Amino acid sequence: MIRSVTALAASTDAGAPPDPGFGVYVHWPFCLSKCPYCDFNSHVRGAAIDEARYLAAFKAEIAHRAALAPGRNVRSVFFGGGTPSLMRPETVQGVIDAIGAAWRLDPEAEITLEANPTSVEAERFRGYRSAGVNRLSIGVQALNDPDLKALGRKHTAAEALAAVKLAAALFPRFSFDLIYGRPGQGAAKWRRELAEALDYAGDHVSLYQLTIEPDTIFERLRAAGKLELPDEALSLALFETTREVTEARGLPAYEVSNHARAGGESRHNLIYWRYGEYAGVGPGAHGRLLTPKGRFAQETERHPEMWLTQVETEGHGLVESVALSREEQGDEFLLMGLRLSEGVDPRAFEKLTGRDIDPARVASLIEDGFLERDERGRIRVTAMGAPLLDTVVADVAA
Structure with missing residues (x-):
């Protein structure tokens, strides 16, 4: 049940910034294991996931959001998680088809899927491409096996590079993530690793400095004195090294953690950062929809099975849909937009x-x-x- 809905007197376009576009975010909440640094809405299940049941629920949520925000031209779709590369390609295809049936899916729409580079998941890459995915975002995270193990990753460095090469051969666009500021990583070591990684880069890379989030394994390790992280001076040196190396290689930062060649920016994330409109479907997904009653901040039930039951009984998984005041919209506009170069x-x-x-x-x-x-x-x-x-x-x- 939706906890609160506050109507605004303003019309949909009153005081709104120029439209940066409309996107759809699809959250797949399941992972093979929980990484020690991760605070995302991700869950590990021992039993097989009933993908047909989840696909039916995704379709219902998409139809629900389309009723709230009809007639949109979808410029981007993003499958995030969790680990979307655990989904069968047929499930991904079903979601894309449902989005195209509910709204107009732009012929040039960017359709991104986050993927882990284990050999098992890489075997699905061709299926995702056939399903309509045209951009892959690969969670590489590190290029050496000891650090990958410390980060809780299930792939090796060799598997990661093989997956990147396969993505480059199959997809028009691809990106990969790396985490820096890892325990024991100095600026010179990071410079060498980043330079090697950029040899394999396409038009985009995401480079995140490790942060310790609440309620994670890394937070508990740090509290116990078992996790040593870079101090402030080294953190700054790592950040400056990242900017220097990427700019020299033609992938300057266009956002605090994202780097791209001209035209290679993530179109979906630009919708967020330019304060556009997007629908969020799936467990724990967030959205911002414009309605005749104003701009609404939306959030769905986080727990996967509870979300599934709610969608099946109520036709949607929303637990929050709140109209934002103009002051709140202004704060969000600045918080998102000032991240961009x-x-x-x-x-x-x-x-x-x-x-x-x-x-x-x-x-x-x-x-x-x-x-x-x-x-x-x-x-x-x-x-x-x-x-x-x-x-x-x-x-x-x-």
Whole structure:
């Protein structure tokens, strides 16, 4: 049951920024094992998953969101998790077909699936391509076996590189993830590993500095003094090394953790960061939908079996659908948009909220060297401000 729905008097387009597009996020919540750093909504099950039953539930949720937001042109679909590469290609095909039946699926839509590079999962790559997936995002995470083991990964470095090569041969576009700031990893070691990884890169890579999230195995290990992480100085050196190496190789950062050649940016993630509209389906999925009553923040039931039962009984898995005030929308707009190297357009913020971004705060942060205005008047975080992004964004949005 939806806990709360607050109607806004504003119409759908009142105060809204220019439309960055519409996307659909599909969450597959199952994994072979839980990685010690992971706080995502992922679950391990000993028994086989009834994919036919989950596919029927996905179809019901898609139909429900289409009733709330009809007539959309879907520019991107993203299968995330969990581990979507545990899904059968036929299940992926069924979800894509349901999206195309509920809305208009743009002929040039980006359809991304997250995949792990174990040899078993890589065998499904051809099936995903036949199902309509045209972009693969591969969870490589490290290029040496000891670190992969420490990260709880089930693949080897050799399997990871084989999967990347296969993705390059099968898909028009692909990306892979690496985690840096791992225990015992210095800047010189990371530079060598990143340089090797970029030899295999296509038009996009995602490079995440390891953070310790609440309620994870790594948090408990750190609390027990069994996990040694880089100090502040080394963390900064690793961040700067990442920016330097990727830019030199033609994949500059377009977002704090994402790097791409021109035109290779993740179109789906740009919808989020440019504050576009997206539907979220599956256990624990989030969405932002525009309705005649305003912009709604939505969230589904996190527990997979409870979500499944709710969809089968109520026709959707939503547990929250709340209309956002213009002030809340402005905060989200800044929190997302200032992650991008392109920054944010103050005029879009004014249209969204009915007010200017606090000029005194902006002027102070520009004077201190953390923000700048480009030739178009956009506000963006500087190279000096980038390592302190969360603090800078919080200051602007306060």
